[in-house]
Amino acid sequence: MEELIILMNLELSIAIPDSLISEDKDLREKTVKVGMVGRACAIFKVQKIYIYKDHGDYERDFQIIKSLLEYMETPQYLRKKLFPKKEELKFVGILPPLRTPHHKLLKPLSQIKVGEFREGLVVKVKERLMVDVGLSSLIPLNGSANEGSRVTIRFTQSYPNLKCEIVDKSIINEYWGYEVKRGPVLSKLIKIVKPNLFIITSRWGKNINELWDELVREIKKSKSILIAFGSPKRGIKEILADEGFKPEDFTRFIINMFPNQGTETVRTEEALLGTLALINLAIISNR
Numbered sequence: 001m002e003e004l005i006i007l008m009n010l011e012l013s014i015a016i017p018d019s020l021i022s023e024d025k026d027l028r029e030k031t032v033k034v035g036m037v038g039r040a041c042a043i044f045k046v047q048k049i050y051i052y053k054d055h056g057d058y059e060r061d062f063q064i065i066k067s068l069l070e071y072m073e074t075p076q077y078l079r080k081k082l083f084p085k086k087e088e089l090k091f092v093g094i095l096p097p098l099r100t101p102h103h104k105l106l107k108p109l110s111q112i113k114v115g116e117f118r119e120g121l122v123v124k125v126k127e128r129l130m131v132d133v134g135l136s137s138l139i140p141l142n143g144s145a146n147e148g149s150r151v152t153i154r155f156t157q158s159y160p161n162l163k164c165e166i167v168d169k170s171i172i173n174e175y176w177g178y179e180v181k182r183g184p185v186l187s188k189l190i191k192i193v194k195p196n197l198f199i200i201t202s203r204w205g206k207n208i209n210e211l212w213d214e215l216v217r218e219i220k221k222s223k224s225i226l227i228a229f230g231s232p233k234r235g236i237k238e239i240l241a242d243e244g245f246k247p248e249d250f251t252r253f254i255i256n257m258f259p260n261q262g263t264e265t266v267r268t269e270e271a272l273l274g275t276l277a278l279i280n281l282a283i284i285s286n287r
Contacts, residue, residue, distance in 0.1 A: 010283065011224040013048035014041065014276075015189060017231040017239070018062035020051075020268055027064070031091040034065055036269040038072040042098040044276035045175045050193070052183040054231050055242050064088040066180050068095065073177045074150075075103045075119050077134030082121065082150060101174045102152075109135055110159045117172055120164075122149050131164055139164045152176070186228060186236070187243040190250050195226035198251040200236045201275055203266075205247075205254035208278060215253060219279075220286040227275060229268050 016037065021030040041049060051065055067088045072095055074082055083089060097103070104118050112135070120131035122145045123138060129145060130138035131153055142165045145151055152172070153164040169176045183189040190198060197218050208215075219225065230236045236254075237247055247254045257275045258266050266274070 009223065011048070012044070012046050012279070012283075013050060013193070013195065013224070013226045014046055014272065015050040015052050015183065015186065015226060015228040016065075016268065016272075017054040017186075017229070018051050018058040018065065019054040019056060019231040019233070020065060021061050022056075022058055023232045027088070028091045028094070030061070030064055031068060031094060033269055034068040035072065035095040037065075037272060038069050039096045039098065040269070040273045040276055041178050042073075042100050042175075043273075044280050046178050046276070049178050049180050050183040050189055050226075051180065052186045052189045052228075054234075054239065055185075062182070066182070068092070069178075069180045071095070072098055073180070075134060077104075077106070078119060078121055078132070078150065081132070098177075100177055102169075102176045104134060106134060106136075109137065109162060112155055112159055112162060114155055114158050116155050117167070117169075117176075118153055118155075120151055120153050122147055122151055133164070141166070185243055186239055187245050187250075190226070190228075193224075193226055195224045196222035197225045198253065199225065199227045199279070200247045200251055200254045201227065201229055201257055201271055202235050202237055202247065202254050203256050203258070203261075204235070204237060205256045207256050207259040209259065211253065211255055212282070215255070216282045216285055218253070219282050225279070227279065229271055229275075232268060 021033050024030045024033055049069060051062055071083055071092055102119050118133040120133035123130050123132055124147045129141040131141050132138055140163050142163055145166055151166045152169040154167045155164050157163040228236055240247055257278055
């Protein structure tokens with residue numbers, strides 16, 4: 001249990017550009033790529049996904065990325081209530097399921113235990129606040145909340161007198177999904193987030209094996225990690241150059257995660273999966 005608490009106290013975040021899907025031909029292809037990103041983030045317990053502003057007009061693509069990632073993260077029983085029909089969700093049926101701990105399945109009310117957590121939607125029934133948590137009946141809420149808001153709840157009484165309270169999901173000692181946040185340009189985002197450890201992925205960086213021991217030691221000291229990824233057209237070095245900076249202005253961890261790669265390029269969604277696998281290995285080697 002102590003090891004689990006330590007792992008959950010480490011905040012792992014990524015930064016991806018709003019131009020991530022700009023080269024994909026149609027909405028279906030864009031949906032597939034975003035699905036790969038969401039799935040990778042869930043596998044490796046990413047807690048925050050920052051979508052930073054690349055140079056150019058990618059507002060439409062930003063809306064698609066944000067909508068799809070948030071849709072994936074939402075438990076299935078809440079999706080129709082929280083997401084009205086809109087164009088960017090046309091192909092959500094091809095998104096891979098996350099199967100994370102907060103995506104609970106339907107179960108009999110009698111099997112609910114005091115202390116169990118679920119995600120829910122606050123509703124009002126005859127002036128009383130209730131929470132829809134994907135069960136056969138609404139659950140009375142102890143406390144106040146805004147009607148229509150998504151909340152994390154903990155059951156405070158057992159069947160047949162089920163009741164719940166709203167809690168901060170930071171108290172839950174298991175992975176409880178990610179948050180999607182809009183960011184400014186990358187240089188400003190780094191200054192706002194102020195991670196203990198900032199990692200830039202770049203084919204022009206030092207090979208991961210050369211930095212491995214130092215990276216493991218640095219992760220051990222860190223409470224927050226932010227990993228930045230480039231766009232389909234440009235790497236972090238070029239993106240920061242447009243903002244008047246060099247990667248070295250922000251971190252010494254400029255890492256080539258794919259030394260001796262067999263392809264000319266590594267796509268962002270591929271880099272994301274491979275990088276997070278390596279960072280996960282570095283994290284667990286410390287715990």
